[in-house]
Amino acid sequence: MKLYNTLTRKSEEFVPLEPGRVKMYVCGPTVYDYFHIGNARPFIVFDVFRRYLEYRGYRVTLAQNITDVDDKIINKATSEGIAAQEVARRYTEAYFEDLERLDIHRADVQPRATETIPQMIEFIQRLIDKGYAYDHDGNVYFRVRKFKNYGQLSGKSVDQLKSGARVAVDERKEDPLDFALWKAAKPGEPSWPSPWGEGRPGWHLECSVMATSILGDTLDIHAGGTDLIFPHHENEIAQSEAATGQRFVRYWMHNELLHFEGEKMSKSLGNFEYAREITERYGPEAVRYFYLAKHYRTPISFSHRAMAEARRAVERVYRLLEEIESQAQSAAEPELNEAQLSERGRALLGKLSQTREAFISHMDDDFNTAGALGQLFELVRELNLCISEDLQPAELPLLRAGEQLIRELGRPLGLFQGAPWQEVQEGLQGELIELLIEVRSQLRIKREYQLADEIRQRLSRLGVELKDQDRRTLWSYGTASQGSDERARA
RNA sequence: GGCGGCGUAGCCAAGUGGUAAGGCAAGGGUCUGCAAAACCCUAAUACCUCGGUUCGAUUCCGAGCGCCGCCUCCA
Missing domain, CATH: 1.10.730.10 (Isoleucyl-tRNA Synthetase; Domain 1)
Incomplete structure (x- = not known):
């Protein structure tokens, strides 16, 4: 089996560290909103990869983070006048609902940042002890220049980055390239005690700590969108390898992004559609097919027409x-x-x-x-x-x-597992529809087509489509207009 | 500017050093009480441009053009 490894920019034979076992990590959501249909891409394609590895006989352990403390969550909480914890709770729940609707299997382990704080503090301490991190007024930063392989994944050099000069100057940092491992608390923000004072973990840190504490120092596969390559994954490598002294990830896999109207779909650009709405409208299998009919490393354009196709x-x-x-x-x-x-x-x-x-x-x-x-x-x-x-x-x-x-x-x-036709539905509505179909069948046998057609038309107006087949009549909810894809959902 | 990716028929999209899967759409046919659907068939003279390597390139190399991503939070 071959995998394209972002680290080497080549297709490589896939050899897991331990024969027959795969340790896999997929970057999870920051829970401040529902995820959009573009966010669904890595969740879907890497769900398929995981299932395929299992199909091929590997035992896969999949871990995925929930980032439940973060600037965006805090901002959302502030603008809605509720607690940050409440925002996180609400959208964590929504995240799992959306996964289920898309038939994405849950990770084997799904840690939350807020439940991993002690390990994070320990991790930071290790970096400080080794001279890779320093504390300044309750903020702890990673010394990027001290890590000699920095830039390996993204193909950047520290000098290039420096001359890019788009990195904000921050007096507290020794070097503009350094990134925060621990952020000192501001009033009203969620915070935890630490040796450096009250504060919260930096974003890059969470993934490293959660991944290594669950899967061990070295993962076989770490996956996410291409937009995470820099700085997120680059920083993860730096801090993880600095802390453990071991290779962090053997195969880095990155999916290309979803485009909409010529640009990548993104929350900040505002050109997005929620995954839950698209799933509702076209059915989960259409969404999966939409992604799987293309290679995961090429960009895709979203359109309603493409979803319908x-x-x-x-x-x-x-x-x-x-x-x-x-x-x-x-x-x-x-x-x-x-x-x-x-x-x-x-x-x-x-x-x-x-x-x-x-x-x-x-x-x-x-x-x-x-x-x-x-x-x-x-x-x-x-x-x-x-x-x-x-x-x-x-x-x-x-x-x-x-x-x-x-x-x-x-x-x-994750396709073609459903029942081929509408099963008898439980509940009054389903039974009533079945009853009408039966009555109509009797009418057709008696060649009373006018009344039979009337029933079909009236049902159609109510959003129930009938299809006559050889011996029976199939029905579904409104696939004709813009309703959901009943067959795919079954 | 640096790094990376992409450019295949109307649209979407695999793939290959020896004239190229599949899906959707379109046209024709079959079936059905009618509807809708379905199924079959069909082509289109599809590989961004220009050079180079080669007996032969869409596939390799170089240049160019165009589009996109990253370099700042982002799947």
């Missing part, structure tokens, strides 16, 4: 699954007998075994999800072809095998 693409697969289950229901399933297969059947058999292989080889190549999805869709076309041309009973097991393969390969992607 993604939803259609996902639906194409579900329609096939639906059709296969319907075929399988209607006939007893014979065992696979290769001798009885038509030419088409034999071709399909070959396609099945080839698809898994090609899928894996794409995914093994720096997680080429776009190529892998292409393979899946080729299989979809072959299966459709097989169904649309006179289906032979001997080929039914092949369709079943195709369905299973789509579900198997979809699993690491």
